[in-house]
Amino acid sequence: MTIKKTIALVGATGHLGGLIAHELLTDPTVDLRILVRPSSRSRAANLEAAGAEIIEGDLSDEDALAALTRDAYTVISAVQGGPETIIDAQRRLLAAARTSGARRFIPSDFSLDMFTVPEGGIVTADMRRTFAHIADAERGDVEVVHVLIGGFLDRGVLFGFIRVIDAQAKTAYVWGDGHPPADWTTYVDTARYTAAVAVDDDEIGPVFSAAGDTLDFAGIVAAYEEASGTKLTVKRLGSLEDLDARIDELRTAPNADLRSYLPLMYYRAQLRGQGQLNPKMNDRYPGITPATVVDYVRAEEL
Numbered sequence: 001m002t003i004k005k006t007i008a009l010v011g012a013t014g015h016l017g018g019l020i021a022h023e024l025l026t027d028p029t030v031d032l033r034i035l036v037r038p039s040s041r042s043r044a045a046n047l048e049a050a051g052a053e054i055i056e057g058d059l060s061d062e063d064a065l066a067a068l069t070r071d072a073y074t075v076i077s078a079v080q081g082g083p084e085t086i087i088d089a090q091r092r093l094l095a096a097a098r099t100s101g102a103r104r105f106i107p108s109d110f111s112l113d114m115f116t117v118p119e120g121g122i123v124t125a126d127m128r129r130t131f132a133h134i135a136d137a138e139r140g141d142v143e144v145v146h147v148l149i150g151g152f153l154d155r156g157v158l159f160g161f162i163r164v165i166d167a168q169a170k171t172a173y174v175w176g177d178g179h180p181p182a183d184w185t186t187y188v189d190t191a192r193y194t195a196a197v198a199v200d201d202d203e204i205g206p207v208f209s210a211a212g213d214t215l216d217f218a219g220i221v222a223a224y225e226e227a228s229g230t231k232l233t234v235k236r237l238g239s240l241e242d243l244d245a246r247i248d249e250l251r252t253a254p255n256a257d258l259r260s261y262l263p264l265m266y267y268r269a270q271l272r273g274q275g276q277l278n279p280k281m282n283d284r285y286p287g288i289t290p291a292t293v294v295d296y297v298r299a300e301e302l
């Protein structure tokens with residue numbers, strides 16, 4: 001008889017968290033338990049119907065965190081938010097995981113390698129690095145594994161938030177020479193890797209990194225054109241120094257909005273060759289064949 005592993009997940013009502021939950025619910029060796037805020041309960045109905053155990057509460061509720069993490073093998077965070085969530089709330093979640101004797105904790109990173117992005121380069125990477133250092137000091141025997149996948153190779157990110165390519169406008173945008181390669185992985189493949197890390201019987205180490213594709217700007221354009229049969233117009237928006245100036249202008253504007261300059265910060269890091277995944281550990285889970293840009297564009301008919 002297989003002994004089931006309890007996997008505890010926070011953020012299951014979100015985009016990535018929902019995909020992680022679905023992956024874990026299809027694994028017969030897993031019992032999935034999720035923390036859901038009362039106001040979001042209706043959005044967890046499909047997961048509950050599929051067998052997830054629901055703990056109602058949020059990350060400030062110590063009793064809910066104890067109930068969530070009880071006997072958990074791995075605790076996964078897929079939350080999104082500012083420092084009060086990424087640093088303070090994840091710290092409480094890690095403390096609960098440690099108290100309950102969890103084997104592993106996966107923080108909500110799912111990004112490029114924030115350990116090689118300089119301080120101030122990407123504000124959200126700064127927060128995640130700060131949490132990583134706290135976690136390293138406070139984890140006890142819990143194995144904290146940062147799952148790093150580059151940028152999301154999806155409509156919402158490569159073709160949206162960062163907007164390397166605007167498929168509707170048939171245009172690709174670049175600053176500088178676009179030579180450094182960057183890593184891209186779909187949401188779905190990220191969820192598959194995260195579920196695999198969560199149930200792994202063996203020690204993984206502080207980082208698990210994998211990518212579906214690693215391409216420079218010209219490579220992304222070529223992959224898109226090959227898969228879609230559509231020729232793109234390439235717009236060079238300026239040098240990397242121009243990009244720095246544009247970010248500073250948006251960041252220091254009256255009523256500055258993080259959303260206006262955060263995508264540019266991510267793109268700048270990639271265009272400077274920061275945050276690259278090295279080494280990539282795709283081979284650890286040979287059952288997962290992550291989608292490339294060509295695969296994704298063909299499948300989505302972008």
Ligand SMILES: NC(=O)c1ccc[n+]([C@@H]2O[C@H](COP(=O)([O-])OP(=O)(O)OC[C@H]3O[C@@H](n4cnc5c(N)ncnc54)[C@H](OP(=O)(O)O)[C@@H]3O)[C@@H](O)[C@H]2O)c1
Binds near residue numbers: 013112
């Ligand atoms: N590499 C990339 O290109 C890329 C791009 C986008 C995102 N990401 C990363 O992927 C991760 C997930 O992002 P996402 O876009 O899937 O996020 P999302 O859709 O906004 O979902 C966030 C989830 O966190 C939950 N949450 C937030 N604060 C909470 C709290 N205090 N207590 C309990 N639950 C809380 C939300 O619950 P409610 O439903 O109750 O609000 C929701 O389930 C993040 O680490 C993000 O940085 C990476």
